[in-house]
Amino acid sequence: MSKSKGRILVIDDDDYITLSLKLLLEEHFTEVTTVKEPKKIPGILGKQSFDVILLDMNFKQGDTSGEEGIYWLKKIKEMEIDANVILITAYGDVNIAVKTIKEGAIDFVVKPWQNEKLLSTIHAAYTLSQEKKRVKHLRSQQKILSSAMDNQFANIIGQSGAMLDVFKTIEKVAKTNADVLILGDNGTGKEMVARAIHRNSPRAEEVFISVDMGAIQENLFESELFGHKKGAFTDAREDRIGRFEAASGGTIFLDEIGNLSLPLQAKILTVLQSRHITRVGTNDPIPIDVRVICATNSSLATMVKEKRFREDLLYRINTVEITLPPLKERIEDIPLLTEHFLKLYCKKYQKEHIRVPEYVVKKLQKYHWPGNIRELQHALERAVIMCESDNLQAGDFAFLGNESTEEQSFDDFNLEKLEEWAIRNSIKKHHGNISHAAQELGLSRGALYRRMEKYGL
Numbered sequence: 001m002s003k004s005k006g007r008i009l010v011i012d013d014d015d016y017i018t019l020s021l022k023l024l025l026e027e028h029f030t031e032v033t034t035v036k037e038p039k040k041i042p043g044i045l046g047k048q049s050f051d052v053i054l055l056d057m058n059f060k061q062g063d064t065s066g067e068e069g070i071y072w073l074k075k076i077k078e079m080e081i082d083a084n085v086i087l088i089t090a091y092g093d094v095n096i097a098v099k100t101i102k103e104g105a106i107d108f109v110v111k112p113w114q115n116e117k118l119l120s121t122i123h124a125a126y127t128l129s130q131e132k133k134r135v136k137h138l139r140s141q142q143k144i145l146s147s148a149m150d151n152q153f154a155n156i157i158g159q160s161g162a163m164l165d166v167f168k169t170i171e172k173v174a175k176t177n178a179d180v181l182i183l184g185d186n187g188t189g190k191e192m193v194a195r196a197i198h199r200n201s202p203r204a205e206e207v208f209i210s211v212d213m214g215a216i217q218e219n220l221f222e223s224e225l226f227g228h229k230k231g232a233f234t235d236a237r238e239d240r241i242g243r244f245e246a247a248s249g250g251t252i253f254l255d256e257i258g259n260l261s262l263p264l265q266a267k268i269l270t271v272l273q274s275r276h277i278t279r280v281g282t283n284d285p286i287p288i289d290v291r292v293i294c295a296t297n298s299s300l301a302t303m304v305k306e307k308r309f310r311e312d313l314l315y316r317i318n319t320v321e322i323t324l325p326p327l328k329e330r331i332e333d334i335p336l337l338t339e340h341f342l343k344l345y346c347k348k349y350q351k352e353h354i355r356v357p358e359y360v361v362k363k364l365q366k367y368h369w370p371g372n373i374r375e376l377q378h379a380l381e382r383a384v385i386m387c388e389s390d391n392l393q394a395g396d397f398a399f400l401g402n403e404s405t406e407e408q409s410f411d412d413f414n415l416e417k418l419e420e421w422a423i424r425n426s427i428k429k430h431h432g433n434i435s436h437a438a439q440e441l442g443l444s445r446g447a448l449y450r451r452m453e454k455y456g457l
């Protein structure tokens with residue numbers, strides 16, 4: 001039998017016991033350390049880490065109370081180490097056994113032991129300590145990932161009336177466990193708002209699981225969301241938990257809920273009503289403790305009228321509704337958002353000197369933004385990458401560039417219109433280079449900027 005990589009610590013004052021345990025355990029584990037005096041425990045645990053600790057219960061001659069073992073068990077637990085403790089004694093008193101388990105030992109072995117039994121107890125403790133380590137590792141990974149995701153979603157920018165209302169609602173609803181439905185077109189920030197609710201809720205330390213309901217294949221839906229048992233279907237090679245169980249204690253974000261077919265809507269409704277899931281291939285309902293936030297870009301009210309969305313499901317998920325207006329309806333947020341993304345991408349691409357002139361911001365405010373904030377974000381990223389001067393130009397935004405390429409023919413000779421036409425075309429001719437355009441127009445750069453601002457160029 002191959003050895004486990006486990007590190008075992010044996011603490012017993014009896015030389016015969018420590019020696020025989022060392023000989024036995026060294027055949028099965030890579031490292032076995034023995035200690036005779038319990039007062040050395042803090043020192044050794046401070047320096048080395050172990051998977052399993054075998055701790056004697058009585059160290060003083062004639063003592064059979066087990067108090068000393070329990071004292072040292074408490075000390076070990078206080079050190080918050082990963083090792084699992086098994087107590088070992090010559091006196092198999094049930095009361096003591098119960099007390100030790102209560103204090104955090106994972107098992108209790110009576111001397112004289114049977115080798116097979118002792119080994120299987122230690123192997124179980126070792127496996128458990130490996131699992132504990134894995135969970136700890138996954139938790140810390142999850143914390144890092146969540147905080148990276150949260151940072152990405154940390155700053156919800158907005159000062160428009162609509163966004164100030166959204167901020168107020170987030171603040172009120174975050175503290176509760178109420179189900180929230182977030183409505184809005186693509187790229188308006190629905191997931192960002194969902195994350196903000198989670199981050200400000202009592203569940204903030206737990207996971208936030210986002211599920212794109214439109215992206216899950218219909219035949220895998222139940223297995224993805226509720227999990228499955230090994231063998232439940234051809235590809236179910238092992239037991240797997242679903243997204244609801246994975247979100248346990250935290251928040252589940254059901255994005256694009258409007259894309260669910262009617263039969264799947266019925267399945268989700270059952271889970272939301274009963275707060276239980278049943279893994280595919282089993283009959284055992286498992287309770288779930290998750291906060292549910294849904295989002296969609298569809299009008300669920302219209303879908304209900306057209307019998308494409310269940311009315312009872314809508315009333316189940318919309319305890320609180322938050323609507324995010326499209327960007328073109330909150331153009332007062334565009335300057336702030338532009339500044340925010342500019343800063344972000346200037347830093348990312350190490351072009352920290354780039355600015356956006358007022359006239360470009362005005363043009364951005366006139367654009368209709370079908371892709372909303374996501375489109376603005378990508379447009380700024382692209383513009384920062386492409387920009388060759390210190391100032392972003394309308395031409396750095398492909399869609400604005402096109403608008404300014406319209407040829408204009410004049411049959412009226414209004415001077416202001418002619419001036420605007422000359423400035424627009426000169427900037428275009430010089431590919432957005434303001435210095436060159438100013439030179440050609442016979443203006444200083446400052447004078448050109450003032451005119452560009454006047455004409456909203």
Ligand SMILES: Nc1ncnc2c1ncn2[C@@H]1O[C@H](COP(=O)(O)OP(=O)(O)OP(=O)(O)O)[C@@H](O)[C@H]1O
Pocket residue numbers: 152153155156157158184185186187188189190191192193255297337373374377
């Ligand atoms: N108010 C905001 N402030 C700053 N960034 C925002 C804001 N709203 C959205 N964003 C950014 O826009 C992008 C899209 O946001 P998000 O994914 O939350 O939108 P969505 O409505 O969930 O989109 P979809 O419907 O396509 O899933 C993200 O990168 C997000 O960081």
